[in-house]
Amino acid sequence: MNPIRGLRCYRPMLKPSISLRSSTPARRTLVAPPQPNSGPLLSRRADRELPSLGSHRRWLRTIPIFLAIIGVSSLAIFNYQKSSSSIVSSTLYALRHSPKARELLGDEIYFAQRIPWISGEMNQLHGRIDISFWVKGTRGKGKMRFKSTRESRSGYFNTEIWSLEMEDGTAVPLLNQTEEDPFKGAI
Numbered sequence: 001m002n003p004i005r006g007l008r009c010y011r012p013m014l015k016p017s018i019s020l021r022s023s024t025p026a027r028r029t030l031v032a033p034p035q036p037n038s039g040p041l042l043s044r045r046a047d048r049e050l051p052s053l054g055s056h057r058r059w060l061r062t063i064p065i066f067l068a069i070i071g072v073s074s075l076a077i078f079n080y081q082k083s084s085s086s087i088v089s090s091t092l093y094a095l096r097h098s099p100k101a102r103e104l105l106g107d108e109i110y111f112a113q114r115i116p117w118i119s120g121e122m123n124q125l126h127g128r129i130d131i132s133f134w135v136k137g138t139r140g141k142g143k144m145r146f147k148s149t150r151e152s153r154s155g156y157f158n159t160e161i162w163s164l165e166m167e168d169g170t171a172v173p174l175l176n177q178t179e180e181d182p183f184k185g186a187i
Contacts, residue, residue, distance in 0.1 A: 082118040083111075087129060091146045091162070095135060098174050101164055105137030112136040129157070135164075142166040 082088065095101045096109045112134035120131040127150030135144050147161035162175040 079116075079118055082122050082131070083116050083133075085122060087122060087124075087131070087146075088118060088133070091131075091144065092135070094162075095144055095164070095174070100172055100174055102137075104140055104164060104166060104172060105135065105142060106139030107137060109135055109137045112141055127151070127153075127155075127157070140166060 092109070092111075095105075101109065116133050118131055118133045122129055122131055129146065129148045131147075132143055132145040135142060143165045145161055145163050145165065146159070148157045148159045150157045159175055161173075163171055163173045165171045
């Protein structure tokens with residue numbers, strides 16, 4: 001007995017009920033082949049000369065533009081990182097709740113510019129923070145400076161300078177040496 005004929009479970013595959021192909025075949029446009037002397041016939045040989053790439057000067061002019069865009073973008077990204085850090089948020093919060101700052105700046109204390117520029121160093125890993133940025137309120141505008149250092153790797157940050165310099169040049173220290181450090185638990 002033939003082993004293939006003995007298999008009775010063989011069934012042909014069923015056809016799918018939904019046809020994936022369209023019922024009409026795609027039509028090809030028929031274009032007559034070119035006749036001799038009918039016009040220019042384009043031909044490319046494999047051993048032909050490669051086209052020239054043009055001048056290198058145009059490419060060299062774009063390098064400074066590219067580097068300038070990369071530089072400005074990097075500065076903007078790093079400044080955004082500084083402005084959204086917890087240090088800047090904490091100093092701005094403490095500035096809003098400081099009686100001296102509210103007396104000078106008024107209410108609604110926030111960044112002076114729509115996109116603030118945070119100047120200075122913010123290096124929490126090595127324990128050095130020295131930043132300044134412009135703030136404004138309903139009464140005035142000033143530049144806030146904050147400097148804090150950490151002596152040891154596992155120690156706390158000690159606030160050294162927290163001041164507000166108004167537009168007219170008067171500098172007001174906001175850190176009262178007799179009171180407890182307002183940033184002790186924030187940083």
